[in-house]
Amino acid sequence: MSTFAPQAAKRLRLSLPATTRQWTCRACAQQRAAFSSTSRSSEQQTTDRKSTRDEGTTHFGFSTVAESAKASRVGAVFSSVASSYDTMNDLMSLGIHRLWKDHFVRSLNPGIRPAFAPSGEPRGQKILDVAGGTGDIALRHLDHATNINRDSHTSVIISDINPDMLAEGQKRFKQSPYNRDGRVSFLEANAEDIHTIESNSIDLYTVAFGIRNFTHKDKALREAFRVLKPGGVFACLEFTPNLSNPVLNAIYKRWSFAAIPLIGQIVAADRDSYQYLVESIERFPTQREFMGMIKEAGFLIPGERGDGQEHVGWEDLSAGIAAIHKGVKPA
Amino acid sequence: MRNILRVPPTIRPLLLHASRAPYHSYEHVQPSPYREAEREILSAGLTHVPTHGFTHEALTTGAKDVGYLEVSTNLFPKGPFELVNYYLVTQRLGLKDRIQFPSEKMGVGARVRSLVLERLRANVDSGVQPRWQEALALMSLAENIPASLRELRDLSDEIWFLAGDTAVDSSWYTKRASLAGIYAATEVYQTTDQSADFRDTEEFLDRRLEGLRTVGSAMGNTMEWVGFQGGALVNLLRSKGVRI
Numbered sequence A: 001m002s003t004f005a006p007q008a009a010k011r012l013r014l015s016l017p018a019t020t021r022q023w024t025c026r027a028c029a030q031q032r033a034a035f036s037s038t039s040r041s042s043e044q045q046t047t048d049r050k051s052t053r054d055e056g057t058t059h060f061g062f063s064t065v066a067e068s069a070k071a072s073r074v075g076a077v078f079s080s081v082a083s084s085y086d087t088m089n090d091l092m093s094l095g096i097h098r099l100w101k102d103h104f105v106r107s108l109n110p111g112i113r114p115a116f117a118p119s120g121e122p123r124g125q126k127i128l129d130v131a132g133g134t135g136d137i138a139l140r141h142l143d144h145a146t147n148i149n150r151d152s153h154t155s156v157i158i159s160d161i162n163p164d165m166l167a168e169g170q171k172r173f174k175q176s177p178y179n180r181d182g183r184v185s186f187l188e189a190n191a192e193d194i195h196t197i198e199s200n201s202i203d204l205y206t207v208a209f210g211i212r213n214f215t216h217k218d219k220a221l222r223e224a225f226r227v228l229k230p231g232g233v234f235a236c237l238e239f240t241p242n243l244s245n246p247v248l249n250a251i252y253k254r255w256s257f258a259a260i261p262l263i264g265q266i267v268a269a270d271r272d273s274y275q276y277l278v279e280s281i282e283r284f285p286t287q288r289e290f291m292g293m294i295k296e297a298g299f300l301i302p303g304e305r306g307d308g309q310e311h312v313g314w315e316d317l318s319a320g321i322a323a324i325h326k327g328v329k330p331a
Numbered sequence B: 001m002r003n004i005l006r007v008p009p010t011i012r013p014l015l016l017h018a019s020r021a022p023y024h025s026y027e028h029v030q031p032s033p034y035r036e037a038e039r040e041i042l043s044a045g046l047t048h049v050p051t052h053g054f055t056h057e058a059l060t061t062g063a064k065d066v067g068y069l070e071v072s073t074n075l076f077p078k079g080p081f082e083l084v085n086y087y088l089v090t091q092r093l094g095l096k097d098r099i100q101f102p103s104e105k106m107g108v109g110a111r112v113r114s115l116v117l118e119r120l121r122a123n124v125d126s127g128v129q130p131r132w133q134e135a136l137a138l139m140s141l142a143e144n145i146p147a148s149l150r151e152l153r154d155l156s157d158e159i160w161f162l163a164g165d166t167a168v169d170s171s172w173y174t175k176r177a178s179l180a181g182i183y184a185a186t187e188v189y190q191t192t193d194q195s196a197d198f199r200d201t202e203e204f205l206d207r208r209l210e211g212l213r214t215v216g217s218a219m220g221n222t223m224e225w226v227g228f229q230g231g232a233l234v235n236l237l238r239s240k241g242v243r244i
Ligand SMILES: C[S@+](CC[C@H](N)C(=O)[O-])C[C@H]1O[C@@H](n2cnc3c(N)ncnc32)[C@H](O)[C@@H]1O
Pocket: A023, A024, A025, A026, A027, A028, A086, A090, A136
C-alpha cells in the first residue's frame, strides 16, 4: 500500500504523452465517439428547473455558490465529462473502482433465487440505481441477479439528473438482452425529488459515487426511505474525505489534488470539472457523520450494534479511500 | 505462553482477560445487545436451522417469516454467522432460567458441572446439535474468531457466576480460562456423540473436570495456566482448520 502513490505517479507520467486510448477498449471508444456533448441544453434545463428554489448557499467543491446554481453546475460538470467518464474513474481510483463496484454489488446480492420466489408473489426485485450515470452499477446488478441467483425478472431503473450520462447508459444497454426483456429503464430526475417513483415500491436503492454531488443529502435520503419497501435496502458507495491511515491520507491527498485535475485536463480538456470532483470528495461527510445521516432518515444500520471491538456501521474499502454504507428500512 | 503469543494480537486479550475488570455486574441486568428487528429475524431464522442449517437460506427464510425481504438480510454483514452468534448470546442469557439448584449444599464444582450439561442440553433441545459442526466451522473463520472467543469467555463467566463463585482472588482468571477450554472441547465432542442421551459427552466432561481438579491445585502460576488453556484453545481451533 505504501507504494501505491508512487506507482500511480509513474503510471501517470508514462501516460501523459499518450492519448486516453490506453485505458479504453475499442467498444468504449466507439460508445464515446457516438456521443457529442449536449451540455449546453441540459445546463439550461437544470437551471430552469431549479430557479424557483429559495436562495441558500451550498458548496461547489470549495467555492461557495448559490444553491440554485449548484445543480446546474454539477450538471455541467457531468455533461462535460460524460463521454470520458469511465476513463476518468479508472484514473481517479487507479482502476480500483471496478473492484469496488464488483464488491459493492456482490455484497448486496441482488436478485431472488427461484427457491425463494413462491409462485403467486410478484417475481424479481425492483432496483433503483440513483445517479446511475452510464449504468455501471445497473449492469452489475442485472448480471449478478441473472447469473448468480438465476433470476431473470429483477429489473433496474437507472436514474440520473444528467441526460448526457443517461444517454451514455442507454447506448450501452441498447444491444443487451436486458433491454429486450424490459429489465432496464431510464429516469431523468434529481435524487432529491423522485416523486414519479411510488412510495414503498423499491427493494433496493443504490447510489455509487453520486451522493457527494447532491445539494441536500438529507432530502435524497428521505426520498430513498420513502420509495423503499419496508425491509428494503439503501446502499451507497462513495469516496471518503479521509483515509483511515494518516500517512496514506497525506500521500493520497497530494496525489488527488495535484494529479487528478491534471488528468482531467488531459482526458477531458476540462480542468475545472475535475477540480470540482476532487474537492467534492473533500467536502463529503466522514463515514461516521454519514452513518448518522442515514440513521436520521429512519434506517436501521447494519452492524451498528457491536461492542466497540469491531468496525461497525459501514465498510471501508482500500484503506478507507472509499466506503460502503447501508441502511435497512424497518418493516 | 509461547502458544498464546502466536495468537494474533486482536485475540490475545480475549484469552488473557488481562486488562478487564471482572466482567460480571452483580446486579445481573443484561439487556440483549440486539435491536428488535434483528431479534425478530434471527429468532425466526433459528427455527429454520434444523432443516436448513446455519446458512443464508435459514436467515432469509426467517426474514421473510417476519415480514422482511430477501434483500433485508443486508442487515447482517456477517451473514449466517449472525445466526450462530445470536444463538450463543441468547442461550447464555437464558441459562439462568433453565436451571434451579435444589439445595444450598451443592458445591460450586457440582453446580458448574450441571450448568455446563444444561447449556449443552440446550443445543439438543433447540434442534441445532446435528448442525453444530456448521456453526463451529463459521466460528473458526478468521473474521469470526474474536467474536466467538469473546462469547465463549462470557459463557464461562456466566457459568461461574451462576454457580455462585464469588472469589475475586488470583484464581479468577485461571478458573474462567480453564472452564472456557473445557466447555469448548466438550461441545466439539458433543457434535459427534452417538450415544443415548449424550452419555458419552457427560463422561467426557467429567474426565475433563477431574483433570482440572487434580492438575489445577498443583498449578500455582496463573499465567502458566492461562497460557496452557490458550494453547489448548488454539490447538482446538487448528484442529478445525483455522490457521493461527
Ligand atoms: C469496454 S470496457 C468497459 C466495460 C465496463 N463494463 C465499463 O465499466 O465500462 C473497457 C475496459 O476494458 C479494459 N480494456 C481495454 N482494452 C483491453 C484489452 N486489450 N485487454 C483487456 N482489457 C482491456 C480497460 O481497462 C477498460 O477499463
